[in-house]
Each structure stands twice: as C-alpha cells, then as structure tokens.
Amino acid sequence: MPELPEVEVVRRQLKDKLVGRTIKNIVSYHDKIFNEDLTLVKETLINQEILDIERYGKYLVFIFKENVLISHLRMEGKYFFREVGTKKDKHEHVFFELDNNISLRYHDTRKFGRMDLRKKNNYLDVLPLNKLGSEPKYMQNSELYNLITNRNISIKTALLNQEIIAGLGNIYVDETLFLSKIHPMRKTNEISMEEADLITKSATKVLDKALALGGTTIRSYTSAEGVTGLFQNELLVHTKEGEPCPNCNNIITKLKVGGRGTYVCDQCQK
CATH class of the missing domain: 1.10.8.50 (Helicase, Ruva Protein; domain 3)
Incomplete structure (x- = not known):
C-alpha cells in the first residue's frame, strides 16, 4: 500500500506533467471508482485546466478553477501516461484524455481506489479530508x-x-x-x-x-x-x-x- 512518501513521489511526477493541461474527455471502465455520478464528474471536469496537484496524507488532490478531484490510491492504485488510442491494459479503469493527445490512466489491480469530486472553496472542510489528522x-x-x-x-x-x-x-x-x-x-x-x-x-x-x-x-x-x-x-x-x-x-x-x-x-x- 502506498504511504505518504510514495504518494508524494506520485504527486511530484504528476504535477510536472499535468499542470497547465486541460482534460478533453473522461472514459471510465469501472464507475464505482468515482463516489459521484460519472455524468456529473464529466460535466464538471471536461474542458477544465489542471492548476495544481496537492497532497494531504495519502490523498492526491487535483486542483481546478472551481472544483477539486480527490484521489485515494488505496492498496494498488497507480497513474500511467499513454498516448490516446494506446491499447487498454486490463487493470486500467479510468482514462483522463488531455489536450496534448496524452491519456492519464488510473491503474488499479484490486479496484479499491476511490475518487471524490468536491468544491474548491470547502474541500478541506468536508469528507474525506476534514477527518485527517496532522502529518x-x-x-x-x-x-x-x-x-x-x-x-x-x-x-x-x-x-x-x-x-x-x-x-x-x-x-x-x-x-x-x-x-x-x-x-x-x-x-x-x-x-x-x-x-x-x-x-x-x-x-x-x-x-x-x-x-x-x-x-x-x-x-x-x-x-x-x-x-x-x-x-x-x-x-x-x-x-x-x-x-x-x-x-x-x-x-x-x-x-x-x-x-x-x-x-x-x-x-x-x-
């Protein structure tokens, strides 16, 4: 299971490649990874620019203008970069297709990872982050x-x-x-x-x-x-x-x- 150092390494890698990129499409093969309705996720995030990526404990937070997407990798969650159209691996469950023809793919062998859509103005005051202790x-x-x-x-x-x-x-x-x-x-x-x-x-x-x-x-x-x-x-x-x-x-x-x-x-x- 990824712990704080592993998640921080992921955050730094993702930030280097994602800040300034815009999500053009979202493809899901396992909708239960999202704790909100996929339609809402798509309506909220498609055509939105990724402004930053933060980390709180073991949670990754993708920052957009008005919203955030909180990602918990749980046991086996990983992110990979592939060109759009590259053959899908059987454990790749969510594709975030970007404006540079790159697909950010969420890979999770056990499908335990979860993503939460929240408003940017209060995401630290509501679940899941408001229950976190201090590092x-x-x-x-x-x-x-x-x-x-x-x-x-x-x-x-x-x-x-x-x-x-x-x-x-x-x-x-x-x-x-x-x-x-x-x-x-x-x-x-x-x-x-x-x-x-x-x-x-x-x-x-x-x-x-x-x-x-x-x-x-x-x-x-x-x-x-x-x-x-x-x-x-x-x-x-x-x-x-x-x-x-x-x-x-x-x-x-x-x-x-x-x-x-x-x-x-x-x-x-x-």
Missing part, C-alpha cells in the same frame, strides 16, 4: 499524546489511524516504533508524553528519509511508472523476520497487531 512533521509537542492517552488500543493500531496521525502505513509504523524503542503492542494509555513526542520525531525522520529515496517498493507496489523506491534497502525491521536486529543482534520476530503483519525486536522495543 508527523506538523505535529506540536504533546499533540500525539493528547490524541492517544485516553484510548486503550495498541500504539501500532493508533498510528495506523489516519484520523490520529496522517500518512503512516504498515511499513513506516514498524520503522517508527523501532527507532522509538517502543513495542507495537504497548497500549496507548501507557505511552508517556516524552515517548509520544519521540514517536512523532521518529516518524518524521523515517518519512523524510523514505521520501528522499523515492519511497519503498514492496511486492507489487511501485509509486509510478518507471520509478522504483529505494527505501526498502534501508528498512531496519520491516520484512526482516529471522534476521539479527541492527542494534542488539537479537532475532527480529513477526507477529500480528490488529490483523497486520508486524516486525519487532523484543529486546530493543519495550
């Missing part, structure tokens, strides 16, 4: 602590909750908790303010490094056409089951936390 680098001291201290859930589950903290997924939560020396099954009401602030700082460090390296490529996910992330070469615990901990040489183990595969050093993380 780690924007969090103030004690902010995370105040959000989790009255809950009784595992810290990993809390960090995966995008309403608490935005942008982290399974990979980067494992790495963040390893740097913070906190066991992923610790309950949130046991986390001190100092530990919560350390988690925020560790998450920022992990995400910044991953972004600098173009994100992480795990199994079938790559951030966009022709781009493969390198952060998988820097992972300290995630996917390292059976290998020695880089800090203490204890063997890294894998367990389930909230149904998610989780990698931990039981010696370092308490």
Whole structure:
C-alpha cells in the first residue's frame, strides 16, 4: 500500500506533467471508482485546466478553477501516461484524455481506489479530508499524546489511524516504533508524553528519509511508472523476520497487531 512518501513521489511526477493541461474527455471502465455520478464528474471536469496537484496524507488532490478531484490510491492504485488510442491494459479503469493527445490512466489491480469530486472553496472542510489528522512533521509537542492517552488500543493500531496521525502505513509504523524503542503492542494509555513526542520525531525522520529515496517498493507496489523506491534497502525491521536486529543482534520476530503483519525486536522495543 502506498504511504505518504510514495504518494508524494506520485504527486511530484504528476504535477510536472499535468499542470497547465486541460482534460478533453473522461472514459471510465469501472464507475464505482468515482463516489459521484460519472455524468456529473464529466460535466464538471471536461474542458477544465489542471492548476495544481496537492497532497494531504495519502490523498492526491487535483486542483481546478472551481472544483477539486480527490484521489485515494488505496492498496494498488497507480497513474500511467499513454498516448490516446494506446491499447487498454486490463487493470486500467479510468482514462483522463488531455489536450496534448496524452491519456492519464488510473491503474488499479484490486479496484479499491476511490475518487471524490468536491468544491474548491470547502474541500478541506468536508469528507474525506476534514477527518485527517496532522502529518508527523506538523505535529506540536504533546499533540500525539493528547490524541492517544485516553484510548486503550495498541500504539501500532493508533498510528495506523489516519484520523490520529496522517500518512503512516504498515511499513513506516514498524520503522517508527523501532527507532522509538517502543513495542507495537504497548497500549496507548501507557505511552508517556516524552515517548509520544519521540514517536512523532521518529516518524518524521523515517518519512523524510523514505521520501528522499523515492519511497519503498514492496511486492507489487511501485509509486509510478518507471520509478522504483529505494527505501526498502534501508528498512531496519520491516520484512526482516529471522534476521539479527541492527542494534542488539537479537532475532527480529513477526507477529500480528490488529490483523497486520508486524516486525519487532523484543529486546530493543519495550
């Protein structure tokens, strides 16, 4: 699943090629990707210029004069550029045909991705973006602590909750908790303010490094056409089951936390 660094890489690539381009046609082969009626989407966006592309957490936002299109890639969503008329791949579900004879194609093996049409003047105040928590680098001291201290859930589950903290997924939560020396099954009401602030700082460090390296490529996910992330070469615990901990040489183990595969050093993380 793409997390904040992977989505930011996609945003930068799309912005380079799309800003200033006008949508001339929209072709859908799986209308359920849009949470609004396709006819409305077409009436709103065809002949509109793409002014910018923003990102909030794991959401991409295509900015137009009066509206925005919010795209969540979910598990496997990707965007590809093809010349108009190029043969359709079976996993390409939406074509945005542009004024330069290029088709921006939304590719999604599992069809889990979704797109929302919103008004530009209030899209941050309505679903889905109004429920997002802050990204780690924007969090103030004690902010995370105040959000989790009255809950009784595992810290990993809390960090995966995008309403608490935005942008982290399974990979980067494992790495963040390893740097913070906190066991992923610790309950949130046991986390001190100092530990919560350390988690925020560790998450920022992990995400910044991953972004600098173009994100992480795990199994079938790559951030966009022709781009493969390198952060998988820097992972300290995630996917390292059976290998020695880089800090203490204890063997890294894998367990389930909230149904998610989780990698931990039981010696370092308490």
